[in-house]
Amino acid sequence: MGILEVKNVGKRFGGLQALGDVNLSVKENTVHAIIGPNGAGKSTLLNCLVGKLIPDTGSVMFDGQSVLGRTPYEINQMGISRVFQTPEIFGDLTVMENMMIPCFAKRDGAFKLNGIRSVESDAEIRDRAEAMMEDMNLAEKRHMHSASMSRGDKRRLEIAMCLAQEPRLLLLDEPTAGMARADTNNTIDLLKEIKQKRDITIVIIEHDMHVVFSLAERITVLAQGTPLVEDVPENIKGHPKVREAYLGETAAA
Amino acid sequence: MLGLNKKDFTLLLIVAALVVFAPFILNPFPADSAMAQFNAGYPDLMQRFVIFGIFAIGFNILFGLTGYLSFGHAAFLGVGSYSAVWMFKLLSMNIVPAIILSVIVSGLFAMLIGYISLRRTGIYFSILTLAFAEMSFRLAYSVLTPITNGETGLQLTLDDPRILGETATATGSIPVTNFFGIEMRATEVMNVGGWSFQFNNGYYMCAIVLLLAFYLAIRIFRSPFGMMLRAVKSNQQRMNYTGLNTKPYTLAAFVISGMYAGLAGGLMASMDPLAGAERMQWTASGEVVLMTILGGAGTLIGPVLGAGFIKYFENIFSKINEQVLHSWFHALPDGIENAVVWVLEHFVGSGWHLTLGLLFMLVVTFLPGGLVEGGQRLGRLLRRKDAEKKTATQSTPAE
Numbered sequence: 001m002g003i004l005e006v007k008n009v010g011k012r013f014g015g016l017q018a019l020g021d022v023n024l025s026v027k028e029n030t031v032h033a034i035i036g037p038n039g040a041g042k043s044t045l046l047n048c049l050v051g052k053l054i055p056d057t058g059s060v061m062f063d064g065q066s067v068l069g070r071t072p073y074e075i076n077q078m079g080i081s082r083v084f085q086t087p088e089i090f091g092d093l094t095v096m097e098n099m100m101i102p103c104f105a106k107r108d109g110a111f112k113l114n115g116i117r118s119v120e121s122d123a124e125i126r127d128r129a130e131a132m133m134e135d136m137n138l139a140e141k142r143h144m145h146s147a148s149m150s151r152g153d154k155r156r157l158e159i160a161m162c163l164a165q166e167p168r169l170l171l172l173d174e175p176t177a178g179m180a181r182a183d184t185n186n187t188i189d190l191l192k193e194i195k196q197k198r199d200i201t202i203v204i205i206e207h208d209m210h211v212v213f214s215l216a217e218r219i220t221v222l223a224q225g226t227p228l229v230e231d232v233p234e235n236i237k238g239h240p241k242v243r244e245a246y247l248g249e250t251a252a253a
Numbered sequence: 254m255l256g257l258n259k260k261d262f263t264l265l266l267i268v269a270a271l272v273v274f275a276p277f278i279l280n281p282f283p284a285d286s287a288m289a290q291f292n293a294g295y296p297d298l299m300q301r302f303v304i305f306g307i308f309a310i311g312f313n314i315l316f317g318l319t320g321y322l323s324f325g326h327a328a329f330l331g332v333g334s335y336s337a338v339w340m341f342k343l344l345s346m347n348i349v350p351a352i353i354l355s356v357i358v359s360g361l362f363a364m365l366i367g368y369i370s371l372r373r374t375g376i377y378f379s380i381l382t383l384a385f386a387e388m389s390f391r392l393a394y395s396v397l398t399p400i401t402n403g404e405t406g407l408q409l410t411l412d413d414p415r416i417l418g419e420t421a422t423a424t425g426s427i428p429v430t431n432f433f434g435i436e437m438r439a440t441e442v443m444n445v446g447g448w449s450f451q452f453n454n455g456y457y458m459c460a461i462v463l464l465l466a467f468y469l470a471i472r473i474f475r476s477p478f479g480m481m482l483r484a485v486k487s488n489q490q491r492m493n494y495t496g497l498n499t500k501p502y503t504l505a506a507f508v509i510s511g512m513y514a515g516l517a518g519g520l521m522a523s524m525d526p527l528a529g530a531e532r533m534q535w536t537a538s539g540e541v542v543l544m545t546i547l548g549g550a551g552t553l554i555g556p557v558l559g560a561g562f563i564k565y566f567e568n569i570f571s572k573i574n575e576q577v578l579h580s581w582f583h584a585l586p587d588g589i590e591n592a593v594v595w596v597l598e599h600f601v602g603s604g605w606h607l608t609l610g611l612l613f614m615l616v617v618t619f620l621p622g623g624l625v626e627g628g629q630r631l632g633r634l635l636r637r638k639d640a641e642k643k644t645a646t647q648s649t650p651a652e
Contacts, residue, residue: 050494076496088494090487093480101484102495104477110498113505115478118256122477165496 001064003028003201004049004169009058011044011225018044019055020226026169026218031195031202033212036222037246042205045222046173049203050082051075062169073110081162082171087154089161091147095138098146098157099129102164128164136160136190152183156190163194170194172204176211188214213237221245261471264553268467272460275299276450283447290577291569296440296453298568300524302561303459304517307466309544309556311513314473315506316542317551320486322379324538325366325386329359329511331393331533333518335400338407338528345418346428348437348458348523355519356512363511367504374489386538393530406529430523432458437524455524462520463557466513471553473509482506514541543609547616549623558624563609570605574598 006024010017019041026032034042047053049060051072060067067075076082090098103125108114119125133139136156141149146157155175162170175191176184188211195202195215206212212219212233219236221228223245229236236242254262271278280294293299312326333355340351370381393401401407409427413420422428430437437455444450473479481502484492492499522528531537540563548559578594578601585593600608620626 071498072493073496073498076494082494084490084494088488088491090484090491092487093483097480097483100477101480101497104481105496108477110496111501113478113501115473115476115505115509116256117477118258118472118475119477119480120258120475121256125477161491161495 002026003063004203005059005061006045006049007059007061009045009048009055009060011041011048011053011055018225019048020224022058022222022225022227024220024227024230026201026203028168028201029199030217031191031204031215033204033206033216033219034222035206035209035212035219036228039224040222040245041225042222043173044225046082046171046203046205049075049171050080076165076167077105077110079168080171081165081167081169083155083158083162083173083175085174085177087151087158089146089154089158091145093146094142095133095144095146095149095157096129096142098161099133099138099142099164100125102161103128103132106165132160132164136163152179152186155179155187159190159194163198163200167200169201169203172202172206174205174207176206176208184208184211187211191215255468257471257475261475261553265464265468265471268554268557269464272303272463275302275456275460276452280448280450284449285447287580290572293565293569294451296451296456298564299453299456300459300520301564301568303456303463304520304524305541305544305560305564306557307459307463307520308514308517308541309548309560310463310466310470311510311517312541313510313545313550313552313556314470314482314513315510316545317556318474318479318482318486319503319506321371321374321503321507322542323370323382323507323510324379324535324542325370325382325384325389326510326514326541327535327537328366328386328389328533329363329514330518330521330537331389331528331530332362333359333515334522334528334532335393335407335518336515337519337522338409338526339400341409341415341430341522341526342407342413343416345415346430346526347418348430348432348519351430351523352462352516352519355515355522357515359515359518360508360512363508363515364504367507367511371500371503371507383535383538386533387535390530390533390535393533401528401530404530406527408527430455430526459520459524462516466516467553467557474553478502478505543613547613547623549625552623552625555623555625562624566605566609566612570601570608571603573601575602577601 002025004026006022009019009022011019022045034045036042044053048055049067051067051070054068062078062080065078067078090101100119107125133142138157138160141153146154149157176187179187191202192215194200204215216233218230219233220230221236221242228241228245229239257265276294276299279299280292282288282292308330316322336355336358337351340354344350366382366385370378370385373381394404411421411427419428435454437458439454441452442449443452481497485499485502489499518532544559544563545556547562548557549555575594575598578597579590582590582593598604616623
């Protein structure tokens with residue numbers, strides 16, 4: 001039994017069957033990649049996991065509990081954090097403030113009317129935010145407006161914010177999309193380091209095969225809303241069905 | 254100090270000094286000089302400065318922090334005023350129960366309107382609040398006449414029960430509002446040379462409330478709650494995916510700012526015990542938006558400055574009339590004098606809104622951060638000049 005169990009999930013947008021009949025099982029403490037050509041339903045599947053979309057059929061279980069019908073913030077509080085394709089951070093706030101918010105969310109829950117005590121006097125939160133910034137090489141930028149950082153730093157900050165919540169499952173939606181090769185390699189190293197340091201399950205959606213094959217322990221190939229194959233990377237590379245889905249070659253050719 | 258850092262505490266001290274010495278600061282010209290009409294140091298106007306300051310501080314907690322632009326905040330001010338006047342009619346002329354009731358009632362009212370309006374964001378939220386406020390105005394103006402006394406406005410009468418006070422004074426008049434016996438309308442006049450400074454109990458009552466309200470606003474701005482409100486403005490998507498529920502945060506901000514408005518309304522009624530529906534009209538809601546933006550939305554001191562600025566212009570510019578203009582320009586040849594007066598009279602008196610509109614346009618175009626940004630730029634300019642002077646003196650020996 002994996003930490004994330006997706007069973008018979010289907011989602012239809014009008015006449016388009018975005019997801020057919022998806023089954024997916026992600027084992028705890030592994031890196032699981034979901035790949036597939038454009039329009040394969042990767043992002044739809046991810047949105048079903050985090051509560052942005054509700055699938056028409058099937059079930060999504062996280063750690064034995066259903067996530068269906070819960071709002072994104074409830075699902076997040078269960079232990080699922082999400083990194084977006086374009087970094088979603090609090091652009092008007094400083095890096096330090098950006099780091100403190102998930103620390104508050106972790107400690108105080110979805111809402112707490114804490115209107116009198118000053119942020120500065122909360123040593124526990126400050127220490128946690130500082131430690132996480134130190135860990136992620138963001139400490140020198142702590143007073144910077146996060147909107148003015150480079151894209152790579154924004155991505156790093158977003159991942160740091162997710163990790164500050166100590167999630168059990170981290171979802172990454174094309175974390176290297178639009179990045180230069182050097183930045184991509186940095187991100188790969190960063191994710192490897194994260195995986196080494198902590199017990200965390202990572203599900204990654206990615207276009208870039210270089211990223212996928214350097215990180216993933218298992219790969220699911222999605223095409224036209226249904227999983228084609230699921231296997232270890234070595235077996236995916238030369239798999240005829242995958243080549244067919246990506247390159248449009250027929251199996252016979 | 255007081256749980257504030259040094260910078261915020263200094264700001265609080267500056268505001269405290271400004272309101273305590275306002276009777277002097279706002280009265281720079283001798284009473285019988287030609288410039289005396291620019292004096293603003295009389296009780297009525299000073300009370301309005303601080304009351305609208307409180308209103309704008311509260312509005313800024315919603316608009317400045319979360320970015321939700323409410324166009325219906327005058328409704329809460331009106332509700333506060335009505336509640337206070339009812340307290341004066343039924344309970345006693347002490348302002349404390351009246352103000353407490355106005356804060357509670359406007360808070361509940363804000364919760365109702367906020368709960369519905371906050372289902373939408375952006376322009377739709379603004380329109381919803383505008384619609385609710387206009388509805389409240391119409392209700393107060395006609396439908397709810399038994400409670401609000403319609404277009405006449407709610408007033409005290411000689412046969413109100415006032416169960417803890419007296420229905421009428423010994424001399425047969427309506428009793429006056431007081432704070433445990435201290436009469437709000439009592440004014441001490443100090444004559445120094447040609448100047449006459451007025452110290453009014455009601456004004457100092459309002460000033461104390463303003464300082465408390467300002468202090469509370471600083472605490473909210475610096476608290477985790479305040480940070481969450483800024484996060485709401487910055488990125489709601491990230492909020493949701495960080496396990497935070499944005500709805501109660503925005504609703505709490507809405508209710509708090511509604512309570513500030515109710516407090517302002519209650520104080521207004523405490524200074525002058527009557528309440529009219531026109532206080533709830535959309536123009537009044539628009540005014541607080543102007544005050545906040547003009548002063549600097551999202552800054553601590555901005556709304557207070559904006560409120561003072563607009564109320565000063567409203568009262569001083571609207572008093573200037575044709576005769577005054579003629580007396581200013583009588584040195585010019587007749588034809589030119591008439592032409593100048595003809596142009597300027599459209600900008601003063603009842604036309605002062607034109608001046609306000611122009612100023613607002615200038616501020617929004619050239620100082621998007623409001624008067625606060627203007628002050629900051631001025632400060633930077635002076636510091637640069639200072640630095641240049643220093644480098645200039647340092648370089649002279651080398652020549």
